[in-house]
Amino acid sequence: MALHEALIALQTGCSGLLTLKQDDPHFKRRLPTIPYVHQGELEILDRLTQIGQHYRTLDEFIQNIFRDKTSGLYILSFVFELRSILQSYLQCLSQLEHECLIDTSLTLSHLLISLTDYTILFPALVSLINKLQSNNYRGCQILDVIRRCTLDGNTILSSTMKQLLSACHRILIKQITSILTRGQVYDEYAEFFIGLNNSVNVEAMGLATPSVSRMTSAIPSRSHSPDRDRQMTLQVLLLKIRPEKI
Structure with a gap:
């Protein structure tokens, strides 16, 4: 029992x-x-x-x-x-x-x-x-x-x-x-930390199609950081003042 x-x-x-x-x-x-x-x-x-x-x-x-x-x-x-x-x-x-x-x-x-x-x-x-x-x-x-x-x-x-x-x-x-x-973003329930940004400024990108979208992340991109911009500017200035070879 x-x-x-x-x-x-x-x-x-x-x-x-x-x-x-x-x-x-x-x-x-x-x-x-x-x-x-x-x-x-x-x-x-x-x-x-x-x-x-x-x-x-x-x-x-x-x-x-x-x-x-x-x-x-x-x-x-x-x-x-x-x-x-x-x-x-x-x-x-x-x-x-x-x-x-x-x-x-x-x-x-x-x-x-x-x-x-x-x-x-x-x-x-x-x-x-x-x-x-x-x-x-x-x-x-x-x-x-x-x-x-x-x-x-x-x-x-x-x-x-x-x-x-x-x-x-x-x-x-x-x-x-x-x-x-x-x-492609495989995220049906909006759980992934990367999503699609549909509000892109297409005029600034030089594109004519208004339905362009790109993937965005909450983490800032290194390529757009101020330090990298200053580094690129310094490289351009060095190229301008570098003496040409004879």
């Missing part, structure tokens, strides 16, 4: 051993005492249920991003990689269910030990998505937040965060490659 309830709780964050408070339907509270379940098993069930609740939080975040039509490319790439992590978790649950059917003598401790990595990983992922949501990070800002999470001493957590960071880096590399190879 306890194994069955635990497997349900690991995927749904709730089981038949949990009851709902009347004033808060989203808060789940375990029954204080159950005659046929040992108190130690109830505490393990609490920890397993917490893993299931984290899974539901991550899954709901993924579904919300997919439904939101304004989600950027970076967060979509992040969510696709996050979904693959949850798929591996579900495969682990399927394997545990198969083991429980074969060997009915397994205990809740076996489930908890088998899911030790997720007891560390899921809380960190929930904290990460809460940070992304609360601050409304977009584009390369997401890369910086995930990069900080990779600086962790836990190898499981660090490797998973690097996996998510690599997925987001694919979008950045594709955008940079599109500009360098084709001169």
